[in-house]
Amino acid sequence: MNYFPEEVIEHIFDSIACHKDRNSISLVSKSWHKIERCSRRSVFIGNCYAINPERLIGRFPSLKSLTLKGKPHFADFNLVPHEWGGFVHPWIDALAKARVGLEELRLKRMVVSDESLELLSRSFPNFKSLVLVSCEGFTTDGLASIAANCRHLRELDLQENEIDDHRGQWLNCFPDTCTTLTSLNFACLKGETNLAALERLVARSPNLKSLKVNRAVPLDALTRLMTCAPQLVDLGVGSYENEPDPEAFAKLMAAIEKCTLLRSLSGFSEVAPRCLPAFYPICQNLISLNLSYAAEIQGNHLIKYIQFCKRLQRLWILDSIGDEGLEIVASSCKELQELRVFPSELHGEEDNNAAVTEVGLVAISAGCPKLHSILYFCKQMTNAALITVAKNCPNFIRFRLCILEPNKPDHVTSQSLDEGFGAIVQACKGLRRLSVSGLLTDQVFIYIGMYAEQLEMLSIAFAGDTDKGMLCVLNGCKKLRKLEIRDSPFGNAALLADVDKYETMRSLWMSSCEVTLGGCKRLARNAPWLNVEIINENENSRVERNEEDEREKVDRLYLYRTVVGTRKDAPPCVRIL
Amino acid sequence: MEKDGLELEITELRLGLPGRDVAEKMMKKRGFTEMIMTSSGSNSDQCESGVVSSGGDVEKVNDSPAAKSQVVGWPPVCSYRRKNSCKETSTTKVGLGYVKVSMDGVPYLRKMDLGSSQGYDDLALALDKLFGFRGIGVALKDGDNCEYVTIYEDKDGDWMLAGDVPWGMFIESCKRLRIMKRSDATGFGLQPRGDE
Numbered sequence: 001m002n003y004f005p006e007e008v009i010e011h012i013f014d015s016i017a018c019h020k021d022r023n024s025i026s027l028v029s030k031s032w033h034k035i036e037r038c039s040r041r042s043v044f045i046g047n048c049y050a051i052n053p054e055r056l057i058g059r060f061p062s063l064k065s066l067t068l069k070g071k072p073h074f075a076d077f078n079l080v081p082h083e084w085g086g087f088v089h090p091w092i093d094a095l096a097k098a099r100v101g102l103e104e105l106r107l108k109r110m111v112v113s114d115e116s117l118e119l120l121s122r123s124f125p126n127f128k129s130l131v132l133v134s135c136e137g138f139t140t141d142g143l144a145s146i147a148a149n150c151r152h153l154r155e156l157d158l159q160e161n162e163i164d165d166h167r168g169q170w171l172n173c174f175p176d177t178c179t180t181l182t183s184l185n186f187a188c189l190k191g192e193t194n195l196a197a198l199e200r201l202v203a204r205s206p207n208l209k210s211l212k213v214n215r216a217v218p219l220d221a222l223t224r225l226m227t228c229a230p231q232l233v234d235l236g237v238g239s240y241e242n243e244p245d246p247e248a249f250a251k252l253m254a255a256i257e258k259c260t261l262l263r264s265l266s267g268f269s270e271v272a273p274r275c276l277p278a279f280y281p282i283c284q285n286l287i288s289l290n291l292s293y294a295a296e297i298q299g300n301h302l303i304k305y306i307q308f309c310k311r312l313q314r315l316w317i318l319d320s321i322g323d324e325g326l327e328i329v330a331s332s333c334k335e336l337q338e339l340r341v342f343p344s345e346l347h348g349e350e351d352n353n354a355a356v357t358e359v360g361l362v363a364i365s366a367g368c369p370k371l372h373s374i375l376y377f378c379k380q381m382t383n384a385a386l387i388t389v390a391k392n393c394p395n396f397i398r399f400r401l402c403i404l405e406p407n408k409p410d411h412v413t414s415q416s417l418d419e420g421f422g423a424i425v426q427a428c429k430g431l432r433r434l435s436v437s438g439l440l441t442d443q444v445f446i447y448i449g450m451y452a453e454q455l456e457m458l459s460i461a462f463a464g465d466t467d468k469g470m471l472c473v474l475n476g477c478k479k480l481r482k483l484e485i486r487d488s489p490f491g492n493a494a495l496l497a498d499v500d501k502y503e504t505m506r507s508l509w510m511s512s513c514e515v516t517l518g519g520c521k522r523l524a525r526n527a528p529w530l531n532v533e534i535i536n537e538n539e540n541s542r543v544e545r546n547e548e549d550e551r552e553k554v555d556r557l558y559l560y561r562t563v564v565g566t567r568k569d570a571p572p573c574v575r576i577l
Numbered sequence: 578m579e580k581d582g583l584e585l586e587i588t589e590l591r592l593g594l595p596g597r598d599v600a601e602k603m604m605k606k607r608g609f610t611e612m613i614m615t616s617s618g619s620n621s622d623q624c625e626s627g628v629v630s631s632g633g634d635v636e637k638v639n640d641s642p643a644a645k646s647q648v649v650g651w652p653p654v655c656s657y658r659r660k661n662s663c664k665e666t667s668t669t670k671v672g673l674g675y676v677k678v679s680m681d682g683v684p685y686l687r688k689m690d691l692g693s694s695q696g697y698d699d700l701a702l703a704l705d706k707l708f709g710f711r712g713i714g715v716a717l718k719d720g721d722n723c724e725y726v727t728i729y730e731d732k733d734g735d736w737m738l739a740g741d742v743p744w745g746m747f748i749e750s751c752k753r754l755r756i757m758k759r760s761d762a763t764g765f766g767l768q769p770r771g772d773e
Contacts, residue, residue: 077650134657160657188657269661293662318662343652346659377652404652435653461653486650 006031010039019044041065046481046506048086048110049531052564053094064103065129066091070110072509072558073459074484076134079511079556081535083571086110089119090569096123104129104155111135117142121149129155129183139164140189147173155183157210165191172197181205185212187236187267195221203228212236215269219244219252226255234288235259237267240275249278257281266290266316273301280308288314292342299325307332313370318344319356319377326360330367338373339364343404355404358385365392373398380411381438386420390427399424400435406462406487409439416440422447425455435459445469449476457482470494474501484509492519495557499527507560515557518550523559524577531566532577533558680708680756681725691748697740704756729754 042065070086102124217238417438440463449472470490491514524532535556675688727739
């Protein structure tokens, strides 16, 4: 290949988009490394502290698209303090100063400020796409800057962020000349929306394919929006608490009927059940349906709709659908690839009669041969069911099972669920992501270490007996990238057994386990290329360094490989060893 | 992340209203503790307490309902979804989340969702249920005659007597609740009832 001129090689590389492949290419030779890095358009950084912006820009000067992830996954469950870190500002600042031609920025679990958004909007004249997932720290003022200044904006996608809604007029800030929008998602905004501005914006965006509005967009406004955007492919609906009057309902249905390209539907938080039938005209076209926020719609209404969605590939739903509902899904949705069933009762102290059980899971596995990803919150499980599921669906890539009660055994045999999960990892040879729950001993981890050869991410909670469990996973899962553990009896012996392993992984999280301060210190000494972070609950409770007890157990440990050493922006509650 | 801190030394545990005898009180307390400590799973060999798993010690949470609701970050539903899809939050417009509730004489805190109560009466019932005995409700309604007062910390950090302001105003400003003995309340800085 080295006999070809660089331009030819570059041309060949252009057709390789996958990050992993490009990373591999760059390792072949110096010249390939150079060609690759100069032509790389899109970079994915799974941990923003693994590298710094200056080195990123140094290596990839032609960068157009950047994806950054900040806080560890368990931050989603309030296990990471708000001030932990993951600030995007230094990145935007550095990219701006280096005059990188940034066009796309995708952030997950990062802290974004209005100043950052303002800087972003002013620094990159070709900026096209901003996707923020589970981020925080900004307000609608920041959105106003993006709207006002990004002349070529195509995509503004805000997913599940905590945004301070100043009830301003950010939608008004899109200039009249802005006609390039293809995707607009502001479902997570809490405040009122300027409906007139929204309607004008949608009307002048002929390429708009995806529109997800927030709860403040009422039925009649939605009708008007859909009437002037019949080309929509992806729609997120607002909230309609009251039953619509017949005329409004008819108008909505008529507008929906015209949206023949509609393939994906979501939203529906606080929606009166009788609004769902308005969407009957397009149900047989739907590929993706997210009703997981529709707490007001009961199982039977959901079923009435879903049973006609014959082409459905992706379904996110609440457990109010029940086992019977899932049986109907299994018999209707033969194309189903991804299913997520979320709990509808999070704090109920009574038994939740609506929750799903192993019966629903088995039904889905039997009825949906293309199923490869599942997230399933249920109140009980059995080994027999899991063994059946494994037989029915050997193609799982992602299998996340959450039995709501920690440590709950097989409800029929009262045994642990080791055998059930063992069957899953043995049958599903392509399994990349696994979350386990229920009563589990070290045995399940022996199975995981033995069989889960492709496993990249493993989540463990309230499981295992001894260090052996964690050791089996670390030794056996060669492709492991992320390991997150909470409330399990794994300690220093497991943590320290193979320090080099962590260089092959992105990160390790351990909270409420048995690792001690002394163990973590030893790890940090033996592995200088790791950042070993101890996250304390209360920085005031820390004793003087020379008094501290190395036998003290560590609340939360988060370690990750990095090429840029200790980060400088850690708050007081985070101690980097 | 919550640490169910031992704010009070466990020297004297006094629950119940005046007039109850000590034995009854202790039985009540044991019953409550037993609810927490008993495990019906097959892991009852270990001594367990179903409190928040924030300490370094591993404490397997048993399957008692009270304990279940206390574990931080469990079930693993992301916080955005928690705030936006719970049935409780959809009935009130206040995305309040949980507030801590402490009670004098009880060595651990509880958390409750104010949004799931419709008014002070509801709150009284919920508090009774939370601490496993009647009487807090009485404290709320008929304050002057009861051994306990229910106070709350508002947005400004002041401790206020619960029940004075309209319910809507209360849940918007309440940051945490405390059920304290009336005898400790004098000199605590509460504004007397009826003061404008």
